[in-house]
Amino acid sequence: MDCDGQNGKDVVIDCCINDLHYGSFKAVRDTHIPIKKQKITAFIGPSGCGKSTVLRCLNRMNDIVRGFRFSGHVHFGGRDIYHPSIDAVAVRRHIGMVFQQPNPFAMSIYNNVAFGLRLNRYKGSVAEKVEEALKRAALWNEVSDKLQKSGLSLSGGQQQRLCIARAIATDPKVLLMDEPCSALDPISTRKIEELMLELKTHYTIAIVTHNLQQAQRVADETGFLYVDTSEGGRTGYLVEFGDSKQIFEDPQQQHTKDYIGGAFS
Amino acid sequence: MAVIGGQLKPDLPAKFAGDSNMPGQINVEELEKSLLKPRTIFNQLLIVFVTVLTLTALVPLFSVLWMLLWKGGHNLSLAVFTQLPPSPMEEGGGFGNAILGTFVIVSIASMISIPIGVLTACFLSQSETGSGLASTVRFAAKVLTGFPSILAGVFAYGALVLTMGGYSAIAGGVALSILMLPTIVLTSEEAIRMVPKKMKEAAIGMGATDTQLMWMVLLPTAIPGIMTGVMLALARAAGETAPLLFTALFSNYWLGSSGHIDLRQPTASLAVLIYNFAGAPFDNQTSMAWTAALILVVMVLISNLIGQLFSRRQIN
Ligand SMILES: Nc1ncnc2c1ncn2[C@@H]1O[C@H](COP(=O)(O)OP(=O)(O)OP(=O)(O)O)[C@@H](O)[C@H]1O
Ligand SMILES: [Mg+2]
Numbered sequence: 001m002d003c004d005g006q007n008g009k010d011v012v013i014d015c016c017i018n019d020l021h022y023g024s025f026k027a028v029r030d031t032h033i034p035i036k037k038q039k040i041t042a043f044i045g046p047s048g049c050g051k052s053t054v055l056r057c058l059n060r061m062n063d064i065v066r067g068f069r070f071s072g073h074v075h076f077g078g079r080d081i082y083h084p085s086i087d088a089v090a091v092r093r094h095i096g097m098v099f100q101q102p103n104p105f106a107m108s109i110y111n112n113v114a115f116g117l118r119l120n121r122y123k124g125s126v127a128e129k130v131e132e133a134l135k136r137a138a139l140w141n142e143v144s145d146k147l148q149k150s151g152l153s154l155s156g157g158q159q160q161r162l163c164i165a166r167a168i169a170t171d172p173k174v175l176l177m178d179e180p181c182s183a184l185d186p187i188s189t190r191k192i193e194e195l196m197l198e199l200k201t202h203y204t205i206a207i208v209t210h211n212l213q214q215a216q217r218v219a220d221e222t223g224f225l226y227v228d229t230s231e232g233g234r235t236g237y238l239v240e241f242g243d244s245k246q247i248f249e250d251p252q253q254q255h256t257k258d259y260i261g262g263a264f265s
Numbered sequence: 266m267a268v269i270g271g272q273l274k275p276d277l278p279a280k281f282a283g284d285s286n287m288p289g290q291i292n293v294e295e296l297e298k299s300l301l302k303p304r305t306i307f308n309q310l311l312i313v314f315v316t317v318l319t320l321t322a323l324v325p326l327f328s329v330l331w332m333l334l335w336k337g338g339h340n341l342s343l344a345v346f347t348q349l350p351p352s353p354m355e356e357g358g359g360f361g362n363a364i365l366g367t368f369v370i371v372s373i374a375s376m377i378s379i380p381i382g383v384l385t386a387c388f389l390s391q392s393e394t395g396s397g398l399a400s401t402v403r404f405a406a407k408v409l410t411g412f413p414s415i416l417a418g419v420f421a422y423g424a425l426v427l428t429m430g431g432y433s434a435i436a437g438g439v440a441l442s443i444l445m446l447p448t449i450v451l452t453s454e455e456a457i458r459m460v461p462k463k464m465k466e467a468a469i470g471m472g473a474t475d476t477q478l479m480w481m482v483l484l485p486t487a488i489p490g491i492m493t494g495v496m497l498a499l500a501r502a503a504g505e506t507a508p509l510l511f512t513a514l515f516s517n518y519w520l521g522s523s524g525h526i527d528l529r530q531p532t533a534s535l536a537v538l539i540y541n542f543a544g545a546p547f548d549n550q551t552s553m554a555w556t557a558a559l560i561l562v563v564m565v566l567i568s569n570l571i572g573q574l575f576s577r578r579q580i581n
Contacts, residue, residue, distance in 0.1 A: 061470055066393070093472030103463035106486045115481070116471045166471070 042219035050236030104151030157188030337555030373438025382449030418508030437513030456490025
């Protein structure tokens with residue numbers, strides 16, 4: 001597939017997947033998604049179509065899966081992060097990730113947020129950074145008096161915001177979020193959506209979501225992935241990508257129309 | 266809510282709507298408890314059976330503890346900790362040197378086996394499923410768990426006592442470390458593997474290197490499990506007699522003199538003291554053996570409690 005189109009200067013991550021295999025299973029093909037600076041890009045699509053897989057490609061999280069193979073490229077600031085000369089660990093320090101299930105460490109709230117700073121041997125005031133990250137993640141008011149309590153003692157929604165605070169404490173350039181609200185109630189979901197819109201002024205965000213209204217509410221651009229069963233397997237691919245408004249109000253492809261129509265009609 | 270209730274009611278099956286003429290009617294008597302039903306009787310019998318067997322399992326433990334307290338308790342005094350073992354016809358005395366010796370030998374064994382064991386566990390837990398080296402090491406550790414303790418003594422005798430020119434606390438420590446190692450390796454590996462995968466992913470996603478992942482997330486999270494393994498190993502090692510007979514032997518005197526400890530000489534230990542005195546024909550010595558056994562059990566108990574305290578602190 002052609003990924004060499006001029007993407008302009010505002011593309012932070014240019015993701016171009018030709019083929020992606022887990023062992024002999026071909027999970028994703030022909031997916032080209034440019035992620036623009038200080039925009040929110042959403043991935044939508046049915047379960048198993050490879051949204052998480054594509055997202056995890058963007059910071060090389062798939063490297064820890066045995067049998068993972070990938071052909072294509074992911075350009076981050078003009079460099080291919082899959083080039084042999086690139087250190088995956090360094091990539092992940094610039095491209096942070098928030099997972100579907102809240103996954104705080106079994107340590108205090110403070111240490112959870114400070115974790116990334118310690119990894120990077122941060123020289124400045126850790127306490128200040130922790131406070132700033134917790135405030136940005138809209139969690140400070142709820143935890144400021146119990147920073148030494150275990151991160152695991154928080155509620156699910158608070159844990160997820162703690163994970164967001166942990167991810168943004170090190171000021172990554174890009175934040176990847178894999179269904180960050182799927183375990184949360186509507187109020188926490190709202191808080192996190194507001195948070196994303198707020199974070200957009202500093203960071204670039206890519207989010208996977210099953211909630212189409214959520215994609216519509218927060219995303220500037222949206223990519224729709226679908227499963228292709230024609231070759232016998234279940235291979236995901238990008239059907240359509242564009243401005244969220246256009247994807248939701250005037251989809252060009254039949255698959256997109258069916259998927260979005262099913263949800264909104 | 267009223268609307269929903271109104272909608273649902275017509276759809277309910279008749280038996281839930283309380284129509285007593287329908288075949289689906291609930292026979293309320295069936296719900297009542299009755300001791301005469303076979304099912305209930307069988308259930309009660311089993312509960313009694315299981316309870317009795319559980320209590321039976323506790324009998325050896327408590328009878329040993331009772332015996333120790335009864336036969337060894339009356340001898341307890343400060344002298345036990347400060348004085349040297351009595352010679353055959355002598356009255357009084359203690360076994361301070363054996364307590365110190367056990368402490369020193371077990372410490373040496375721990376200093377050898379804990380670092381090696383935990384680091385091996387780190388390696389094993391991070392190895393891929395098909396790794397040949399890892400499965401060889403794991404197999405060796407499992408074989409070593411069932412290793413006759415006397416052989417560990419013979420090994421240390423050949424490797425250290427003969428080459429260093431005599432029995433020593435060091436040789437005793439090495440022999441015990443061989444016995445502690447497999448327990449520590451296997452339980453620590455298990456504990457590290459039990460750390461939830463999502464925590465591991467979180468750390469990798471933050472950009473942790475393998476080393477940082479291990480030191481900052483896996484080991485701290487696995488500490489309670491690792492401590493349990495270490496305590497199990499310690500408890501076993503502290504009570505071993507056979508390997509010490511070949512290595513540390515025994516001594517009627519303090520380990521070293523005038524304040525500085527000499528690890529290169531025969532060293533007393535509680536286990537060997539019990540072994541020596543229990544069969545002695547002198548009353549004072551046999552009762553001393555009981556007291557020593559009591560102290561040994563209490564030492565193991567205390568180290569277990571410390572381990573638990575420590576691991577609980579880590580979680581919160
Ligand atoms: N670690 C893995 N090893 C092997 N196959 C995998 C692995 N992870 C995902 N897959 C497969 O890749 C395909 C895409 O999975 P992926 O998790 O990316 O789907 P998804 O779009 O995120 O679905 P969902 O919306 O349910 O989370 C699925 O068929 C899945 O079985
Ligand atoms: Mg997913």
